[in-house]
Amino acid sequence: MGMAASQARFLGLTARKNNVEFEGQQINQQRTTLSNQSANYYNDLLGMSVPTPPSVDNYTKTVYTFEDGALTNTVTSLIAEPNGQYTISYLSKWQDDYSAVAASTSIVTRNGTDPDYTYSIGATELRELGTADPSITNTDKQADRQREEQAWAKLLEQKYGKTDWVVRYVKDTTTGSEVPYFYSVDDLEKATYDDKTHNSLSNINCYTIGSEQKVEEHLAIEHCKVEKDSSGRFISISIPDVDGNGDPILDANGNPIYIDYALTTETTTDQDAYKDAMNEYEYQKQLYDQAIDEINSKIEIIQAEDKNLELRLKQLDTEQDAISNEVDAVSKVIEKNTESSFKTFG
Numbered sequence: 001m002g003m004a005a006s007q008a009r010f011l012g013l014t015a016r017k018n019n020v021e022f023e024g025q026q027i028n029q030q031r032t033t034l035s036n037q038s039a040n041y042y043n044d045l046l047g048m049s050v051p052t053p054p055s056v057d058n059y060t061k062t063v064y065t066f067e068d069g070a071l072t073n074t075v076t077s078l079i080a081e082p083n084g085q086y087t088i089s090y091l092s093k094w095q096d097d098y099s100a101v102a103a104s105t106s107i108v109t110r111n112g113t114d115p116d117y118t119y120s121i122g123a124t125e126l127r128e129l130g131t132a133d134p135s136i137t138n139t140d141k142q143a144d145r146q147r148e149e150q151a152w153a154k155l156l157e158q159k160y161g162k163t164d165w166v167v168r169y170v171k172d173t174t175t176g177s178e179v180p181y182f183y184s185v186d187d188l189e190k191a192t193y194d195d196k197t198h199n200s201l202s203n204i205n206c207y208t209i210g211s212e213q214k215v216e217e218h219l220a221i222e223h224c225k226v227e228k229d230s231s232g233r234f235i236s237i238s239i240p241d242v243d244g245n246g247d248p249i250l251d252a253n254g255n256p257i258y259i260d261y262a263l264t265t266e267t268t269t270d271q272d273a274y275k276d277a278m279n280e281y282e283y284q285k286q287l288y289d290q291a292i293d294e295i296n297s298k299i300e301i302i303q304a305e306d307k308n309l310e311l312r313l314k315q316l317d318t319e320q321d322a323i324s325n326e327v328d329a330v331s332k333v334i335e336k337n338t339e340s341s342f343k344t345f346g
Contacts, residue, residue: 066261105203
């Protein structure tokens with residue numbers, strides 16, 4: 001190889017070596033960027049809160065109840081006082097067998113002209129509640145019936161806020177007694193009726209006398225006493241007796257008179273609340289798993305890109321070694337050519 005050719009080859013190899021070094025630097029920079037991205041994703045993973053399933057214990061509580069005749073009382077609050085006594089609140093529940101309750105709805109027929117409409121169920125005309133019942137001829141029974149109906153009218157007004165009512169009676173085939181069914185005049189007047197049949201186009205609400213559970217709340221009763229067992233559970237409670245005005249009844253020494261009740265302990269779980277919490281957990285867990293999968297997919301893409309860059313960098317290292325060896329060889333050729341030239345002109 002001549003001097004000029006060797007120098008040209010040397011310059012070409014040097015330029016190629018510089019290009020390989022520059023490309024290697026670029027690849028290292030890309031790998032650094034990928035590494036930073038991967039680190040950010042891992043930090044995101046570490047910063048994510050893992051959903052935890054709800055504990056049934058958080059929705060389970062100890063309930064204390066005590067009986068007072070027909071009343072079942074459930075303690076809702078027990079607050080300790082400085083003197084060792086307690087302020088309590090409780091709910092009283094009982095079954096009221098003389099209460100206005102909803103019955104089956106009915107199609108009602110309207111007859112007559114406005115404003116003198118009459119209403120009937122089948123062939124039975126509805127009668128104004130509290131007025132004379134034409135089916136009763138006995139004077140005393142008639143008076144008893146009207147007093148009873150007037151009491152029912154007050155009961156209906158107190159519960160439903162409506163003052164005008166009509167009634168019909170249906171014989172109970174089991175007991176043989178007559179069962180009253182009530183309709184609000186306001187409901188009857190507001191209903192829509194067919195022009196031909198005069199029947200209401202929809203069923204109208206009906207009520208009767210039946211049984212329903214009643215609840216009364218007793219709040220912040222002070223100076224109550226409780227007794228605990230060895231485990232710390234309450235086993236009895238003493239509540240100050242009061243008169244009709246709610247004032248404490250005192251004994252001859254001026255001390256409050258207490259009524260003692262045995263407490264029944266029951267552990268209850270709010271299944272609905274627990275189920276809602278579990279559903280929320282499942283939803284959050286689904287979101288968490290989805291986020292984890294998305295981040296892991298991104299990390300896998302970065303790792304694949306980094307692997308490709310790593311392979312390319314190894315290729316460049318191999319190429320650079322080859323170029324360095326060839327540069328060394330060309331350098332020796334140039335060196336020999338130079339020495340020969342000096343000898344020739346020496």
